[in-house]
Amino acid sequence: MKNILTEIVAHKHVEVAARKQQRSVEELEQTSLFKRTPLSLAQFLQDPAKTGIIAEFKRRSPSKGLINGEVTVQDVTTAYTRYGASGLSVLTDEKFFGGSSDDLQQARALNNIPILRKDFIVDEYQIVEAKAIGADVILLIAECLTKDEVAQLAKFAHNLGLEVLLEVHSGDQLEKVTDHIQLVGVNNRDLTTFRVDFNRSCELAPQIPAGKCKIAESGISNTDAIITLKQAGFQGFLIGEHFMKEANPPRAFEQFVSELANKSAK
Template identity: 40%
Template sequence: MSNVLDQIVATKKQEVAAGKQLHSISDLRTIAAQQTTPRGFFHAIENQVVKGDTAVIAEVKKASPSKGIIREDFNPVEIAQSYLMGGATCLSVLTDSNYFQGSDDYLSQVREVVGLPVLRKDFMIDPWQIFQSRALGADCILLIVACLTDELLIELNDLAMDLGMDVLMEVHDEEEMNRALATSAQLIGINNRNLKTFETSLSTSQNLRKMVDEKRIVVSESGIHTSEDIKFLQQQDIHSFLIGESLMRHNNPGEQLQKLMTGQVE
């Protein structure tokens, strides 16, 4: 996966270079100014957690490099509406086209129809993409620590916040966690997938959770399939989850989300 990550970043650099030829940062600022105010991704999660409830970021995701096509009959708006009915707190929309068969349009379409805060799930490597994300209507962006230098991590994080967006900062190990904690990011995503072996283990969240103080919120990502998984993570004082694949494989993703959260999925 680390090799795949390198490939994705190399492709993303080409995409960004092409994008800059079409729209300058000044163009994107103008478009972003016409967007509605960001919906408060962090606060939506915080409100749930403070009440003692569970916050789920439900993911709109067609495919992945490791699993291929996850859902053939893919209608992002219908899926998002299903998640809304199923009790999702926020949404995550894949916009990477080359490796995840996502689209920028999916994010815009989903946000126009569903009132939940939306995360743009992509590989951010350049300030241009942060302006582009706000122009698309994103309420939050993902920053993957493994993809970025410390300097760029801080720059992109601070820029996103200056534009009114929140940041979900994703880590995989202790070294990346220390780097994330050196920023002002309030949402720390712990990805349970090992980048070298593809295997997932909830013990990653269990171990790394201990490094995070109470001022930030931990989001456990990947490998969450059953109600027992949710219960285990709650016992580790983790109450926010990003869940995609295990929901997307069901005919009614929102119904599956509801079952997962109410202890009905073994």
């Protein structure tokens, strides 16, 4: 199977170079959203009144194709917030995931919880862009960045007041964690093949450095999984397709949260 991640990253370099020509860093720094104080996802994940779920708005993916082309970012993200999401994740990659910066800006205008810009960050320009569109957190993927690149990008984001979620897929990638990274996510989906192995999170949890907020990503499709992951030490749960594949994602999220509350109370 071809390496999808390599293809995405190669295209991302071309895409970012083109965007730099369209809009300068100076112009991005003059936007009103660039000047706002970002919210802390790490703090929101520790709020007992919320669910710990980082609920994602995602229209499509390379592995699944179109997931949901009918719903609006406004309806879905406001419902996620209303029913207790600790944070939002919004895809901004257009070519492979059907997302856009406009999706994140719409979510920002309507929700007062932290927003993760879900994209493939390869350049500092994208981090400036993330702040300018209202993101609070950026994603760095260990699989496609060297240790030095992770350190450089994480420090740059930190200096802008943004939090950093480093996504890992294997134990050796934890060597890339730095002081400027607040959140470490374990992706149960292999980004080269897109196969899911749910046990990966539980295996890697003990190896995540102390003091980092632990987030499980991908393959979480029922409330029992969240309870298991909480017992393994995870505080955050990034869930996308499970809600987005439903005809009514807001209703699906509401039911999921209600079921989780009932089980957690027992």
